[in-house]
Amino acid sequence: MTTSAPAEESAQESATTTDDLRRSRRPWRRTRIALLVIAAVIAVVAVTTSVTPWPSALLIRAVFEKGGDATAAEMQKHVPDVELTEQLDIAYGDAGADTTMDVFAPASAAGPLPTVVWIHGGAWISGEKENVDPYLRIIAAEGYTTIGVNYTIGPEGVYPLAVTQLNDALAYIDEHAADLGVDPQQIVLAGDSAGGQLASQMATLVTNPDYADIMAVEPSIEASQLVATILNCGVYDLAALARLDGIAGWGFKSAMWAYSGTKTWAEDSTGATMSTIDWVTADFPTTYISGGNGDGLTWLQSIPMAQRLDELGVDVTTLFWPAPHEPSLPHEYQFHLDLPDAQTALDRTLEFLDQHTTR
CATH class of the missing domain: 1.20.5 (Single alpha-helices involved in coiled-coils or other helix-helix interfaces)
Structure with a gap:
């Protein structure tokens, strides 16, 4: 068909x-x-x-590491042409790179010098001593021994491991003071961001016996050896931190979960013992404290901490900027030395050191 x-x-x-x-x-x-x-x-x-902090922590770390490298490069341009002695990657513990320190001092030094021990920031889950090495070279060039200290960050290590490691670092510095060019009677604890929190925590351990008992840590140096603290852009009140929302709240809460090993850090001993604003006493050392006006932590953490220290009668030197100040100064502004305001912060820091140490 x-x-x-x-x-x-x-x-x-x-x-x-x-x-x-x-x-x-x-x-x-x-x-x-x-x-x-x-x-x-x-x-x-x-x-x-929802069950592990690792993915969020590693994401935050990647962002912070990129920023840390760029900031270190910016600071490097401002390191003066002064000959320094450098002792790098000195082991103060047995946890590999996590328990090492870098030491800088002017090559012209004829003896031990007042010493700034700097604890790096990075939200407790990132960062390393190399991030602050250029800043420590700048300070060392002015006639100080400066030491950048590593510690185990989270989630690889959980609280209070970093505290015990830093206590070990201070013990090593005290024991090997002569070899390191350290005057063990003139130690300044310093830090930025999370390192500011840790510096305040170590200073509180040294100056408040009740706090040391609560932490079950025997301080490795005496209060008389600690002459000052330098606190930049730090965290001192964990309850206030827990109230943050938005992207900043997510970031800090993720970081704290990773650092503490528990989601309930705000409700248990972690948040309580990290909140140094509740533990400082009149014996806390004279303190320089600063933060940028564009950094929310300045208003939430640094200014309240400065006010608390002042209430206790502690000698406090502050460098804060009016709210409408331009340019708006970000978190860790003091390291952005291309900014005139960061240069002002550096000058004030050096003035503070000169006033409270003897060379």
């Missing part, structure tokens, strides 16, 4: 329409598959981040 031409044309049109329909559905099918894959990834990430 022979099919008529119109029937053939109709069959061809029908086949063409079916093929076109199939092709038109393919992009939607691909899109649907892609959406299902994305949804599955989001679900996995949501479940993972």
